Every structure is written in C-alpha cells, then in structure tokens.
Amino acid sequence: MTMEAQLIINQAKQAFENGKYRQCLDYLKDGLDLGGLSLEAQGDAKLWLVMAHQALGELDQALSLCQQLTKYPSYTVQKEARRLLGILQAPQLRRPEEWVTKVPTFDGDREPKKIYGATGQRGTPSKRQPDNPYSNPQEIPEDAVFDNSFLTIAIAATLLLFGFFVVFG
The missing domain is CATH 1.25.40.10 (Tetratricopeptide repeat domain)
Incomplete structure (x- = not known):
C-alpha cells in the first residue's frame, strides 16, 4: 500500500x-x-x-x-x-414539524429556510413552562427551605453517629 x-x-x-x-x-x-x-x-x-x-x-x-x-x-x-x-x-420517514427549525435568511427572502436537526430546539427559546416550579427564588415557600435544613441536619447526625461507631465500635 x-x-x-x-x-x-x-x-x-x-x-x-x-x-x-x-x-x-x-x-x-x-x-x-x-x-x-x-x-x-x-x-x-x-x-x-x-x-x-x-x-x-x-x-x-x-x-x-x-x-x-x-x-x-x-x-x-x-x-x-x-x-x-x-x-x-430504508423508507424516508416524515419529520415532525417540531424537529424543524426555521431560520430566516438575509437574502431578502420572505420564506425562512428549514434546517433539520435532532430536536430543532437548539438556539430557540422554549415556549413551554420550565420543569422547576421554584425557578424564581422569591417564590420558594417556607416549608421547602425547612425541608432542606432538616435534610442537612439529618445527614450531619448520621455522619456523627457513623463516626462514633467507627471510633468506639
């Protein structure tokens, strides 16, 4: 070769x-x-x-x-x-419309070109609601903060108990 x-x-x-x-x-x-x-x-x-x-x-x-x-x-x-x-x-499958992103051109064309991608969502703002209902920190209820501090205390107590058994056990 x-x-x-x-x-x-x-x-x-x-x-x-x-x-x-x-x-x-x-x-x-x-x-x-x-x-x-x-x-x-x-x-x-x-x-x-x-x-x-x-x-x-x-x-x-x-x-x-x-x-x-x-x-x-x-x-x-x-x-x-x-x-x-x-x-x-293999037969060509029809692409769902949500997989197609329309990109405007600067050629003076009124009709934007279509770009096919896996999701078509890259670089475009999402219109659906975010998955996290507490995305705004001002909307976090008090009980959610209490749950976080309780979890922190529970983990610390478990680690202390584990440390006690390792040292004296």
Whole structure:
C-alpha cells in the first residue's frame, strides 16, 4: 500500500467528518486512482464513497456502488455494504414539524429556510413552562427551605453517629 494513497484516503475521511462531502468524494476518487491500496483498504475507501454520495444526496450512485460492494472479495466489506444498503433502502420517514427549525435568511427572502436537526430546539427559546416550579427564588415557600435544613441536619447526625461507631465500635 502506498503511503500517498493512504494519506489521501485519511484526508478524505477527515473531510467527511468535517461535513465537506464533495471534497471527500474528490479525495477518495484520487486515492483510489493512485492504486497501491490493499484489497481491504480499497473496499474501505469505496464504503466511504458510498457514505459521501449519500451525504450529498446522490442516492442512486450510493445505492449502485453499495450493491456492487455486497459482492466484494473481503467479507468485512461485504458485511458493512449490506448494513449500509439496508440504511440506504430504508423508507424516508416524515419529520415532525417540531424537529424543524426555521431560520430566516438575509437574502431578502420572505420564506425562512428549514434546517433539520435532532430536536430543532437548539438556539430557540422554549415556549413551554420550565420543569422547576421554584425557578424564581422569591417564590420558594417556607416549608421547602425547612425541608432542606432538616435534610442537612439529618445527614450531619448520621455522619456523627457513623463516626462514633467507627471510633468506639
């Protein structure tokens, strides 16, 4: 395996992890064109090609390459290709509206762009009530403060009793 090809493949993986999928695709194609990779490394690079195509929305290319990789000579590459193929062929689920965050643009567009995320709540103020009913310190009732001091005294008494048994026990 040539070091140059392996270096390019590693750069491709780094580009993928940084969200630069087109750059990743270019690196992978360059690395595969150089040759000199072992069968396993070549299969691994092609699996990354599948994931880069998927990330770019090029589902047809990803599916085609992934189906070819299910017949690859390396068993581990075949196994991973079958796993990826299951993901690629899975039906697209409808995203609930609360998962979508609308971000206004400065292009003069009136319609904000949609950004999909796990919760869609990052950076947006929550409209529901906070979970802690005593979030404002002025609203804490006296019995809640009493409960806290009682708990402190109970813990201190337990520690003293435990210390007594350790020393004299």
